[in-house]
Amino acid sequence: MVLLSKILILIVAAEHLFFLYFEMFAWETLGRKIFGGVFPKELFKPTKGLAANQGLYNGFLAAGLIWSVLIKNDEWSSNVAIFFLSCVIVAGTYAGFTASRKILLFQAFPAIVALILVLMR
Secondary structure (H helix, E strand, O other): OHHHHHHHHHHHHHHHHHHHHHHHOOOOOHHHHHHOOOOOHHHOOOOHHHHHHHHHHHHHHHHHHHHHHHOOOHHHHHHHHHHHHHHHHHHHHHHHHHOOOHHHHHHHHHHHHHHHHHHOO
16 A cells, blocks of 8 residues: 555656646646647746746645655655645645646546545555
């Protein structure tokens, strides 16, 4: 169970590293492909700085999740994972209801499954 939870935590972290990449460095290209149906095309350029800031926060989430896997003490590892997975769930749920329902599936759901596995350790 511990190995499976750590694998899923790393998958969630990888997702957030991808979010960091396209929000900070590819907002006007890849970001447009991802959010083009939700967000008007003419707003990508003026919102580039906002997206980069959001990408930075996703990087912090990824860093915390990766850190939780590297911690040797099982109790601390679980506590840190619970905190960062909870942050991902809150962010993904909020975005799912305010931006796109797809975010619930791709961001919140994997974090919920990972959190359940961490709590079952």
